[in-house]
Amino acid sequence: MIFNERELHEECGVFGVFNVHNASELTYYGLHALQHRGQEGAGMVVSDEDRLLGIKNEGNVRFVFPEPVLKKLTGQHSIGHVRYSTSGGGGLLNVQPFLFRHGSGDFALCHNGNIVNSKQLKTQLERSGTIFQSSSDSEILAHLIQKETRKDRLEAIKEALIYLEGAFAFLLLTKDTLYAMRDKHGLRPISIGKFNGGYVVASETCALDAVGATFVRDILPGEIVIINKDGIHSSSYSPDVQEKICAMEYIYFSRPDSDLSGINVHRARKACGRQLAKESYVDADIVIGVPDSSLSAASGYAEAKGIAYELGLIKNKYSGRTFIEPSKELREKGVKMKLAPVRSVIANQRVILIDDSIVRGTTSMRIVSMLKEAGAKEVHVRIASPPIIAPCFYGVDTSTMDELISAQHSIESLRQLIGADSLAFLSLEGLTQALGHNKVCHACFTKQYPTHLYDDLEGANKDGKF
Numbered sequence: 001m002i003f004n005e006r007e008l009h010e011e012c013g014v015f016g017v018f019n020v021h022n023a024s025e026l027t028y029y030g031l032h033a034l035q036h037r038g039q040e041g042a043g044m045v046v047s048d049e050d051r052l053l054g055i056k057n058e059g060n061v062r063f064v065f066p067e068p069v070l071k072k073l074t075g076q077h078s079i080g081h082v083r084y085s086t087s088g089g090g091g092l093l094n095v096q097p098f099l100f101r102h103g104s105g106d107f108a109l110c111h112n113g114n115i116v117n118s119k120q121l122k123t124q125l126e127r128s129g130t131i132f133q134s135s136s137d138s139e140i141l142a143h144l145i146q147k148e149t150r151k152d153r154l155e156a157i158k159e160a161l162i163y164l165e166g167a168f169a170f171l172l173l174t175k176d177t178l179y180a181m182r183d184k185h186g187l188r189p190i191s192i193g194k195f196n197g198g199y200v201v202a203s204e205t206c207a208l209d210a211v212g213a214t215f216v217r218d219i220l221p222g223e224i225v226i227i228n229k230d231g232i233h234s235s236s237y238s239p240d241v242q243e244k245i246c247a248m249e250y251i252y253f254s255r256p257d258s259d260l261s262g263i264n265v266h267r268a269r270k271a272c273g274r275q276l277a278k279e280s281y282v283d284a285d286i287v288i289g290v291p292d293s294s295l296s297a298a299s300g301y302a303e304a305k306g307i308a309y310e311l312g313l314i315k316n317k318y319s320g321r322t323f324i325e326p327s328k329e330l331r332e333k334g335v336k337m338k339l340a341p342v343r344s345v346i347a348n349q350r351v352i353l354i355d356d357s358i359v360r361g362t363t364s365m366r367i368v369s370m371l372k373e374a375g376a377k378e379v380h381v382r383i384a385s386p387p388i389i390a391p392c393f394y395g396v397d398t399s400t401m402d403e404l405i406s407a408q409h410s411i412e413s414l415r416q417l418i419g420a421d422s423l424a425f426l427s428l429e430g431l432t433q434a435l436g437h438n439k440v441c442h443a444c445f446t447k448q449y450p451t452h453l454y455d456d457l458e459g460a461n462k463d464g465k466f
Helices: 023-033 068-074 118-129 139-146 153-163 205-213 247-253 265-279 295-305 328-332 334-338 362-373 413-417 430-436
Strands: 014-017 039-049 053-060 075-081 096-101 108-116 166-173 178-182 191-194 198-202 214-218 221-230 229-238 288-291 311-317 340-342 350-355 376-382 421-424
Touching: 014 023, 014 108, 014 166, 014 178, 023 039, 023 068, 023 075, 023 198, 053 068, 053 108, 053 198, 075 108, 075 166, 096 139, 108 118, 108 139, 118 139, 139 153, 153 178, 153 221, 191 205, 198 205, 198 221, 205 214, 229 265, 247 265, 265 295, 265 430, 288 295, 295 350, 340 362, 350 362, 362 376, 362 413, 413 421
Parallel strands: 288 350, 350 376, 376 421
Antiparallel strands: 014 075, 014 198, 039 053, 039 075, 096 108, 108 166, 166 178, 178 221, 191 198, 191 214, 221 229, 311 340
């Protein structure tokens, strides 16, 4: 069997600032705090209420915004974006924010998530004469807004959002107003904070903390928040709302110091580890976690059963991403480049290895092999989430069934494949109990999607026009 080298990857991160001196500097630090959500590209657009100026490039935040570049981005309002390509692929043209010059008023736009009816919407827009500059689904919203030029900006945004189905947290910046909007299912997180008389909006609360902003609240599903010189205002674009935040935000994507829907991510992961210990305990000497997102769950598992929690794997934070290495031989060394076992901790021990998920299986197989090479007597793998058996269409790079090893194998077959002495996953009921609520999207575990997936032409009016 051939495995793809990549494991699960983040979607994107957005950060916005309104009415703060040197907004670009604050945005830089906010994007740096969100770097885990995307490393392929970064961008920023700043307004001084006279003009919009934007800079973007491929690479991480520190590369894209050296100090001389930041000094050129003067103004008190800004939006920024870090990107991992999902819909539309990579390349500089797809790096956000997008900046649009138009007679009705310039604006910039950035997006976290994925529009599931983007293909249908793009087809209809092109038929009506729209020319796209990128292959990103994010650009669709801008063109839908411009279709409503006879209406004021807020009404145009509302009309445009009605057409979109899927997951999104959008930021839109004009010369004097910042708009923040969230999909009607609340699949992607976005929060508001206060800072020195102004406001900050971010994909995760860890970015608010990083810049010293005070958390105000989460943006609600189906809500548009408007921030201008008159303060902060709220409007709804859809009455048909439900809160279904992506379960993987708790399990994997978000930083442990972020709060999602009032729940701290570290505490949620630790609770998953404790629940996992209740459901699938095995006698062992030590518990270790796969850095970084599994460490909280590992500590919870160890604490629940009174087993020693050890640092058994060390992550090399400078190893880079294995799937872009230039040769097959170097790619196959990818796990060893990223992770190293602590032999003196592992040797002659019965090890419980906690991981947050198994997607394609390659990494799990190699970590188990590496631990046994380091002298582990037994390696029992415990996964702090249910098996991923269905693709995600909401901004995660698992779009086909054949990418998902749990969809192809039974747990016993998968155990044999990765070489573990035993293997168990957290149950869906256990995940719900650990989080303390069921307001999450668990489509990747159950195939029960909160939105229609648009297999045929939909998303426009019945006559095919907007």
